[in-house]
Amino acid sequence: MLMESQYWPPEKMLAWQRTHLHDLLHHARANVAFYRQRLDCVFRSDGAIAWERWHELPILTRADLRDQRPAMQSSFIPPGHGRTGIAKTSGSTGVPITYSISGNAFAVAKQFWHRFYHLHGIGADIVQAEHKVYLPGGKRMSVDHIEHRNAQTGKTVHFINRNLENERKLALLANTKTSCLVDATNHIEVLARANLRRAQPVALRWVVGLGMGITNAQRQLFRQSFGALALSPYSSTEGNLMAFQCAKVIQNFHINSELLFHEILDHDNNPCAPGQVGRFIITPLFNAAQPLIRYDTGDLVRAGTECACGSGLPVLAEIAGRSDEIFRFPGQERALARFGDELVQTALAAEACQYAQTEPLGIQVRYVAGVDASDEACERVRQHLLDVLKVDISIGFVRVARIPVNAGGKQQRVVCELPAGLAS
Numbered sequence: 001m002l003m004e005s006q007y008w009p010p011e012k013m014l015a016w017q018r019t020h021l022h023d024l025l026h027h028a029r030a031n032v033a034f035y036r037q038r039l040d041c042v043f044r045s046d047g048a049i050a051w052e053r054w055h056e057l058p059i060l061t062r063a064d065l066r067d068q069r070p071a072m073q074s075s076f077i078p079p080g081h082g083r084t085g086i087a088k089t090s091g092s093t094g095v096p097i098t099y100s101i102s103g104n105a106f107a108v109a110k111q112f113w114h115r116f117y118h119l120h121g122i123g124a125d126i127v128q129a130e131h132k133v134y135l136p137g138g139k140r141m142s143v144d145h146i147e148h149r150n151a152q153t154g155k156t157v158h159f160i161n162r163n164l165e166n167e168r169k170l171a172l173l174a175n176t177k178t179s180c181l182v183d184a185t186n187h188i189e190v191l192a193r194a195n196l197r198r199a200q201p202v203a204l205r206w207v208v209g210l211g212m213g214i215t216n217a218q219r220q221l222f223r224q225s226f227g228a229l230a231l232s233p234y235s236s237t238e239g240n241l242m243a244f245q246c247a248k249v250i251q252n253f254h255i256n257s258e259l260l261f262h263e264i265l266d267h268d269n270n271p272c273a274p275g276q277v278g279r280f281i282i283t284p285l286f287n288a289a290q291p292l293i294r295y296d297t298g299d300l301v302r303a304g305t306e307c308a309c310g311s312g313l314p315v316l317a318e319i320a321g322r323s324d325e326i327f328r329f330p331g332q333e334r335a336l337a338r339f340g341d342e343l344v345q346t347a348l349a350a351e352a353c354q355y356a357q358t359e360p361l362g363i364q365v366r367y368v369a370g371v372d373a374s375d376e377a378c379e380r381v382r383q384h385l386l387d388v389l390k391v392d393i394s395i396g397f398v399r400v401a402r403i404p405v406n407a408g409g410k411q412q413r414v415v416c417e418l419p420a421g422l423a424s
């Protein structure tokens with residue numbers, strides 16, 4: 001169905017979404033304590049949904065998921081929705097949550113990953129490797145490498161232990177004749193640098209970066225190191241594969257509208273016009289275990305117009321703030337996205353950089369490098385960041401041995417270290 005539905009006209013897609021939203025709203029109101037009164041405004045007395053009042057439904061936040069977890073669980077899972085699984089995530093906002101997913105929602109989402117790979121020409125005949133710490137089912141990986149065959153698709157995937165030394169990982173990629181590597185973007189970056197130091201660098205056709213966006217500098221690095229095309233799915237624990245990079249117009253992302261209903265909203269919760277940046281709000285259509293209705297993903301996106309590839313799926317021209325935190329200056333927020341990170345890394349001769357807001361009007365650039373950067377180099381970076389952020393702030397530079405990790409164990413490129421509420 002998905003190969004056909006991607007060309008549906010918008011009215012047909014909306015009708016599909018409303019059919020599933022109708023069932024989801026009825027299920028949530030009847031079986032989830034959190035939603036018992038919360039959805040009242042869209043229910044007519046005869047049980048029909050008043051779609052014109054959809055925008056009156058309150059926005060669900062990550063803090064709600066953290067604080068209201070018991071009340072958000074469904075007391076009844078309809079037959080055929082499968083066993084409920086549990087996922088934990090620290091997410092880009094650093095607010096750790098636990099989320100319940102029905103077996104059915106998980107199985108449906110898998111089909112969208114197949115479509116993404118299929119559209120990019122990564123079929124069952126392509127040798128794929130994934131770096132993993134845990135195997136499907138949750139068992140910790142205790143060996144270096146396992147060959148896994150998917151009974152459904154017949155596709156073979158090599159699971160390679162993420163905790164191995166880079167050199168061992170690269171040797172396994174070479175031995176298995178892998179063409180497509182799937183891993184967290186930051187991890188691929190580290191491996192790509194190690195690959196460049198190899199006498200015979202490993203060649204790959206694709207790298208798929210999970211967990212955060214792929215910067216232009218990373219794209220160039222993956223091309224230079226592996227000869228690989230970098231592909232970026234836009235996914236999260238709560239939304240699964242929300243959007244994916246177009247196979248023809250690579251700067252565009254297509255939203256998986258058959259999987260979720262989306263909105264792009266401004267500060268006052270009004271819909272953004274195409275071209276404007278707003279918060280990405282989702283309502284996944286299929287998760288009966290813990291329905292999310294108007295959930296704020298914490299990501300900032302820019303709606304695009306139609307795509308030259310002919311797909312009818314809505315376009316995101318930009319996804320900002322993925323994994324990266326947002327700077328909170330007095331009275332305004334700024335995402336440090338689409339900036340010259342390559343310029344910065346080159347100027348500072350840095351292996352890695354982190355941009356931390358340490359004061360209401362101050363940013364610290366932490367960089368990993370062999371030597372201190374010159375005053376002139378720092379000044380060039382400072383000017384560039386001021387141009388991008390368009391805020392009058394002080395910018396300091398600190399050379400560090402490694403980028404610090406947050407409470408969730410992630411190294412984040414952009415962090416805001418102000419106490420909550422200080423900058424508002």
Ligand SMILES: [Zn+2]
Nearest residue numbers: 246307309311
């Ligand atoms: Zn497209």
